[in-house]
Amino acid sequence: MTSAKASEAAPGPTALPIIDVSLLDAPAPDSRARLARQLDRACQDSGFFYVTGHGIPTELIDAVFRQSRALFALPEHSKRQLDKARSAANRGYEPLRGQTLEPGAPPDLKEGFYIGEELDEGDPRVRAGRFNQGPNQWPQALPDFAPVMMRYFDAMNRLSARIMTALALALGLPTDHFRAFCEQPLSTLRLLHYPPQPAHASPGEKGCGAHTDFGGITVLLLDEHPGLQIWDHRHRRWLQADPVPGTFVVNLGDMIARWTNDRYRSTLHRVVNLSGAERYSVPFFYSGNPDHEVRCLPNCLTAGEQPRYPATTVERHLIEMYRKTYA
Ligand SMILES: O=C(O)CCC(=O)C(=O)O
Numbered sequence: 472m473t474s475a476k477a478s479e480a481a482p483g484p485t486a487l488p489i490i491d492v493s494l495l496d497a498p499a500p501d502s503r504a505r506l507a508r509q510l511d512r513a514c515q516d517s518g519f520f521y522v523t524g525h526g527i528p529t530e531l532i533d534a535v536f537r538q539s540r541a542l543f544a545l546p547e548h549s550k551r552q553l554d555k556a557r558s559a560a561n562r563g564y565e566p567l568r569g570q571t572l573e574p575g576a577p578p579d580l581k582e583g584f585y586i587g588e589e590l591d592e593g594d595p596r597v598r599a600g601r602f603n604q605g606p607n608q609w610p611q612a613l614p615d616f617a618p619v620m621m622r623y624f625d626a627m628n629r630l631s632a633r634i635m636t637a638l639a640l641a642l643g644l645p646t647d648h649f650r651a652f653c654e655q656p657l658s659t660l661r662l663l664h665y666p667p668q669p670a671h672a673s674p675g676e677k678g679c680g681a682h683t684d685f686g687g688i689t690v691l692l693l694d695e696h697p698g699l700q701i702w703d704h705r706h707r708r709w710l711q712a713d714p715v716p717g718t719f720v721v722n723l724g725d726m727i728a729r730w731t732n733d734r735y736r737s738t739l740h741r742v743v744n745l746s747g748a749e750r751y752s753v754p755f756f757y758s759g760n761p762d763h764e765v766r767c768l769p770n771c772l773t774a775g776e777q778p779r780y781p782a783t784t785v786e787r788h789l790i791e792m793y794r795k796t797y798a
């Protein structure tokens with residue numbers, strides 16, 4: 472949705488806000504109002520912020536990274552047995568250079584693994600051929616992988632629903648405004664592994680090409696190695712979004728921009744792993760209920776303004792965006 476030209480200028484520092492979502496439950500009457508104000512500003516500025524007070528146990532986060540490292544360390548032929556090309560629901564392994572997120576740039580220098588809600592072939596959503604719904608592909612060699620990932624997946628769904636509550640507050644809507652959107656959500660957990668940027672990388676080669684996320688919100692877990700850069704539309708430059716221990720990076724996807732008539736931003740971002748180390752990250756994409764209608768929120772239209780996007784549904788929006796990027 473954003474079309475800034477990827478400048479190759481050295482990235483500058485960031486000052487992304489750190490937002491404490493536990494303020495949602497704080498007893499002081501002005502806590503929620505403070506949270507709403509901070510979040511509203513962050514969403515209008517860049518749609519990127521760090522989240523603290525999230526309640527996800529460190530032990531679970533450590534286990535996710537351990538399992539992710541073990542998965543990518545498997546021999547190539549074992550990973551290829553789980554190739555996502557074998558899955559009708561886009562689940563499983565995506566090889567190095569398997570995706571090109573930035574049109575015209577070389578393929579991304581990352582390998583990935585996709586996980587979704589575990590649905591068997593008998594589930595009505597799977598039988599109806601609904602988008603991205605189906606069983607996962609699990610690595611048999613790693614017995615703890617599936618239980619750890621499903622525990623994390625559930626925790627991310629709950630955290631994302633809380634962030635949606637906070638977003639409702641930020642937009643001046645009732646706290647339960649997005650409740651139906653959060654029922655039976657379509658979510659994707661993605662494990663990523665970025666090798667170090669090679670000394671003689673081809674021009675424009677990156678870990679992850681410049682893109683916006685197309686769903687609702689993304690809750691991104693980072694390891695200790697920097698690499699994420701976000702586009703500063705005001706000063707037309709790339710900013711580093713370095714890892715902050717104990718936080719997640721949250722960013723808004725195109726669907727929120729669509730919902731708010733671009734009052735809230737879905738910002739261009741990319742990854743260049745200049746850390747010299749293997750970098751691991753774990754984005755979780757929360758897109759909400761596939762049947763939910765996405766139309767411009769009435770309080771996001773000022774007098775005389777028209778909606779910039781026609782009404783659609785979550786599923787139709789996602790299918791359209793997938794078609795564009797994998798075309
Ligand atoms: O690895 C990262 O830090 C970001 C990944 C990302 O932007 C994505 O998967 O959409």
Ligand SMILES: [Fe+2]
Nearest residue numbers: 682683684740
């Ligand atoms: Fe992204």
